[in-house]
Amino acid sequence: MSGRTRDLGLHLLDRQIVDPDGHAVGRVDDVELMVPEDGSPPYVIAMLTGPQALGPRLGGLLGRWVVFWSHALSRGSEAGPGRIGMELVTDFGTDISVSRTRLELGVHANEDRARDYLVGRLPGARGAER
Amino acid sequence: MRSAELLGLPVVGPAGEDLGKVLDVRLVQDGPLLGAFAALRVEGLVVGTRRMASRLGYDRFDGQSDVKGPWLVAVCVRYLTRHTRYLPWDAAELSAGTVRSRVRDLPRVPPIT
Numbered sequence: 001m002s003g004r005t006r007d008l009g010l011h012l013l014d015r016q017i018v019d020p021d022g023h024a025v026g027r028v029d030d031v032e033l034m035v036p037e038d039g040s041p042p043y044v045i046a047m048l049t050g051p052q053a054l055g056p057r058l059g060g061l062l063g064r065w066v067v068f069w070s071h072a073l074s075r076g077s078e079a080g081p082g083r084i085g086m087e088l089v090t091d092f093g094t095d096i097s098v099s100r101t102r103l104e105l106g107v108h109a110n111e112d113r114a115r116d117y118l119v120g121r122l123p124g125a126r127g128a129e130r
Numbered sequence: 131m132r133s134a135e136l137l138g139l140p141v142v143g144p145a146g147e148d149l150g151k152v153l154d155v156r157l158v159q160d161g162p163l164l165g166a167f168a169a170l171r172v173e174g175l176v177v178g179t180r181r182m183a184s185r186l187g188y189d190r191f192d193g194q195s196d197v198k199g200p201w202l203v204a205v206c207v208r209y210l211t212r213h214t215r216y217l218p219w220d221a222a223e224l225s226a227g228t229v230r231s232r233v234r235d236l237p238r239v240p241p242i243t
Binding site for chain 1: 133135158219
C-alpha cells in the first residue's frame with residue numbers, strides 16, 4: 001500500500017520547526033537524504049537548519065558568503081549545519097513539531113553564544129535568557 | 131546526500147535533449163520507520179523550467195483539491211507551468227551533476243494524494 005505523498009519544496013523546506021513548548025527552533029533549510037547501498041530510492045533521514053544548510057541551497061556568491069561567515073563566527077567549533085533527525089518529528093503540519101526542546105537540540109550555537117555573551121549583557125536585557 | 135545537491139540540477143532526455151531542471155522532489159511516506167512515522171522516500175522528480183511559478187503548487191494538485199484559486203492566479207500559473215513534467219525515480223540516472231531520463235516522453239505531474 002502506498003503512503004501519503006508530499007513534495008519536498010512545498011511541504012518540508014522552509015517550514016518552521018517548533019519544540020514541545022511551542023518555541024521556534026528554526027526553519028527547515030535543507031534535508032539529508034540516505035542513499036541505501038542496495039540501490040533502492042533515497043529517503044529523508046534528517047532536517048538541516050541554520051546558515052550552513054541554507055548557503056548551499058542559495059548557491060552562488062551569496063551562498064558561499066553565508067557559509068563562510070557562519071563558519072567564521074562559529075570559530076570552527078561546528079563541522080556542519082544544525083541537524084534534527086526525522087525520528088524526532090511528532091507532527092507534520094503547517095509547522096513541523098519535534099519531541100525535543102530547542103535547548104536540547106542545540107542547533108543554533110551561534111545564536112546561543114550571541115545571547116549569552118552579547119545580548120544578555122546589555123543593560124535591561126533581562127528576559128534574554130534561554 | 132543533501133536535497134540542495136538535487137534541486138536545480140539540469141535534466142536531459144535519453145538523447146541528451148534538454149528537459150528542464152529539477153524543480154521539486156516527490157516524496158512518499160512509506161520508507162523505513164523513523165520514530166512515529168514511516169520515512170519519506172523519494173518517488174520522483176518534478177521537472178520543468180518555471181521554478182517560481184511551480185513553487186506555488188498549482189501544478190501539483192488536481193481540480194478536486196483545496197488549491198483552486200484565486201482563479202486568475204490559478205489560470206496564469208497553470209499556463210506558465212503547462213510544460214512541467216514528472217520523472218519517476220526508477221527512470222532517472224544521476225551522473226556528473228546531471229539527471230538523465232531513461233524515457234523521452236515524461237508524464238504530467240501526478241496530483242499530491
